[in-house]
Amino acid sequence: MSSPAFEGFLARLYVDSAFRARFLADPEGEARRAGLSCGDQAALRAIDRKGLELAAHSYEMKRRQTANGKRNGRR
Amino acid sequence: MDRVGLGWRPEIAAEIFARLDGIDVVEVIADDYFEAPSREIRALRTLAAQVPVVLHGVSLGLASTARADVRRLARMARLVDRVRPEFWSEHLAFVRGGGVEIGHLAAPPRTESTVDGAAANLDRARAVVGSAPLVENIATLIDPPGSDLDEGEWVRAILSASGADLLLDLHNLHANAVNFGFDARDFIRRLPEDRIGAVHLAGGKWIGRLLDDHLHDVPDEVYDLLERTAAHASRPLTVILERDGNYPPMEELIAQLDRARSALRAGRRARELARV
Numbered sequence: 290m291s292s293p294a295f296e297g298f299l300a301r302l303y304v305d306s307a308f309r310a311r312f313l314a315d316p317e318g319e320a321r322r323a324g325l326s327c328g329d330q331a332a333l334r335a336i337d338r339k340g341l342e343l344a345a346h347s348y349e350m351k352r353r354q355t356a357n358g359k360r361n362g363r364r
Numbered sequence: 365m366d367r368v369g370l371g372w373r374p375e376i377a378a379e380i381f382a383r384l385d386g387i388d389v390v391e392v393i394a395d396d397y398f399e400a401p402s403r404e405i406r407a408l409r410t411l412a413a414q415v416p417v418v419l420h421g422v423s424l425g426l427a428s429t430a431r432a433d434v435r436r437l438a439r440m441a442r443l444v445d446r447v448r449p450e451f452w453s454e455h456l457a458f459v460r461g462g463g464v465e466i467g468h469l470a471a472p473p474r475t476e477s478t479v480d481g482a483a484a485n486l487d488r489a490r491a492v493v494g495s496a497p498l499v500e501n502i503a504t505l506i507d508p509p510g511s512d513l514d515e516g517e518w519v520r521a522i523l524s525a526s527g528a529d530l531l532l533d534l535h536n537l538h539a540n541a542v543n544f545g546f547d548a549r550d551f552i553r554r555l556p557e558d559r560i561g562a563v564h565l566a567g568g569k570w571i572g573r574l575l576d577d578h579l580h581d582v583p584d585e586v587y588d589l590l591e592r593t594a595a596h597a598s599r600p601l602t603v604i605l606e607r608d609g610n611y612p613p614m615e616e617l618i619a620q621l622d623r624a625r626s627a628l629r630a631g632r633r634a635r636e637l638a639r640v
Contacts, residue, residue, distance in 0.1 A: 296462070
């Protein structure tokens with residue numbers, strides 16, 4: 290499992306808070322509307338929700354640091 | 365011979381220059397220099413004339429089913445050509461997908477398809493840059509969805525499929541082991557002993573899970589893992605201490621390098637005794 294489409298879905302989950310909220314309310318529905326496979330839908334239904342919120346927040350902090358001109362892209 | 369060094373950071377550049385006697389190697393973040401003016405590249409070459417320099421990329425996103433962007437690879441190739449580092453490294457991560465930039469390293473699903481994708485991207489990197497990077501295991505706050513391999517299986521599969529060597533980040537390993545309940549020591553034992561080329565050390569903080577933030581001192585557990593890595597690895601190790609802010613006095617950073625040297629010596633002694 291995994292594909293550019295699945296990775297694209299994950300990237301959007303990590304970055305788009307409104308999309309993430311819709312997803313958490315209906316994971317399989319959002320995955321289905323994105324055209325993902327039944328296997329991908331099942332994987333997303335079982336997503337690590339605590340980790341998702343922590344990761345999304347961490348990524349937002351990193352993007353803000355980059356936007357503020359902080360170098361050292363890696364943390 | 366094992367060696368120990370620091371991540372190059374402009375905020376502590378003067379202190380690093382003043383303490384090169386205690387620093388064997390310096391790691392430079394490649395992405396900070398892709399668009400740098402010539403004078404900054406010349407400064408890097410001057411640095412490389414005084415201390416071995418290695419380059420560390422953060423934005424190629426090689427561990428992906430998506431094809432690595434040849435323009436980004438070409439950018440790395442130009443920098444490698446201008447700076448002539450001893451080696452370069454990147455991450456087993458994806459950083460973008462579907463036109464969306466995540467802004468940092470994300471763990472892809474650990475599957476055969478991402479193993480194949482990583483191997484193909486590493487082949488492309490080798491072809492464009494002239495050498496493959498060492499590949500670094502990343503920390504993740506989320507258990508990668510869609511995975512059917514554990515992290516150790518996945519990393520070993522990529523090393524086998526790609527021929528690339530490993531930059532073993534011991535705080536990333538420690539954080540993932542704490543957060544997801546596996547044995548970091550066993551992870552190290554299962555690595556091919558001749559494929560570990562470099563090591564990262566760092567610290568982090570607890571945010572509900574352990575975050576690898578590079579803003580805190582290296583914890584005792586990570587020095588223990590360094591000793592075990594030195595007992596296991598058959599090749600010389602380049603060990604880099606990563607610190608991105610909240611800088612202590614340079615003497616404290618040098619002390620952490622010295623503690624790393626002690627851990628390496630202890631590990632190497634254990635390795636020799638085990639072979640007798």
